[in-house]
Amino acid sequence: MSLRIGTSGWSYPSGKGTWNGLFYPATRSVRDGTKGFDELRFYSEHFDTVEVNSTFYGQPRADVARSWAERTPPGFEFSVKLYQKFTHPKMFKEAALKSVHRQGLEGLPSKTEDSLLDLLAEVTQSDLDDFRAGIEPLASAGKLGALLAQFPPSFKNDERSRDYLARLLRAFADYPVAVELRHRSWSDAVAETLSMLNAFRAAWTQIDEPKFRFSIRQNFLPNVTSFYYMRLHGRNAAQWWRHDKSEDRYNYLYSGAELREFADIAGAAQTLVKKSYLYTNNHFSAKSVVNAVMLKAQLGEPIEGEYPDALVEEYPELAATPGLQREARPTLLAGPLRGTRPTSEARPTTAGALRRPRSISRSRGE
Secondary structure (H helix, E strand, C coil), rough: EEEEEEEEEECCCCCCCCCCCEECCCCCCCCCCCCCCHHHHHCCEEECCCCHHHHHHHCCCHHHHHHHCCCCCCCEEEEECCCHHHCCCCHHHHHHHHHHCCCCCCCCCCHHHHHHHHHHCCCCHHHHHHHHHHHHHHHHHCHHHHHHHEEECCCCCHHHHHHHHHHHHCCCCCCCCCEEEEEEEHHCCCHHHHHHHHHHHEECCCEEEECCCCEEEECCCCCCEEEEEEEEEECCCHHHHCCHHHHHHHHHCHEEEEEEHHHHHHHHHHCCCCCEEEEEEECCCHHHHHHHHHHHHCCCCCCEEEHHHHHHHCCCCCCCCCCCCCCCCCHHHCCCCCCCCCCCCCCCCCCCCCCCCCCCCCCCCC
């Protein structure tokens, strides 16, 4: 049974929540000796898996995927998020509309424009083939983990949604697929949802995030024996729905006590499934890196690679991690402190999660 722990995305070069100056050097220059710094190579010295988010914003490209495979060590795995056209048609249409306007076609009649967007948003065989072709180099190299089908909270359990989800799972039946559902209607019909996912050997993605009225309820148990998939998004409820920048919602650092529940769950899941993936998505200012390391320590996993002094000084939680090696860097690479860091203090709870039932054995440019 294998357990893989990593972060969602590995490249955050801009914004207040950049990883530069913390996990990565603050600069890329000849003068500072960092001109050829490779973020992915450095990341893969510390973790054995990563969740690719850039494929959500555009179809994966075979040449890029081949580069990823070549720059990572044997055994490293990439879990890949499905293109937004497959899971977020509204978001896809909004992006397409912006593209149409940039090309000077905003003079089209509104009904014509809407019809064009609806047509563009239809998933075609070509779309599916393009995605498969884009990830093929990872599959051929033995470095493809799971595919993540992340649906928005608006994706409710109704006949149309069930039919579409079944078609999508059928289209990607050759791959392990993890499905992230967020609306409570799916857990209210838990037997029906499990029946569909189990039929396609798809993992029901277990998530931790701020709860809303119709949030899905989960017990965090695996539903298939082939693999388990968990994502920790953080608990920054104050900025989850209302924020200046999308990165703000991920500005949250889990405490050791908060992580213990998920470490215990992941440890238990290991005895039930062949492979487990656990990804931290609270990426603001490399908080996901810190929490991934803390989870590895709690689960007795080896802490590999050297961690920059700047990161350890920013997050004292790392200093007490057994086996963590520090990598000193010049002061000029340390960068400024990153301001507010919401943590477990004065946080909302994630009340409402089901307990274990006895019957159920963009700026992420990688």
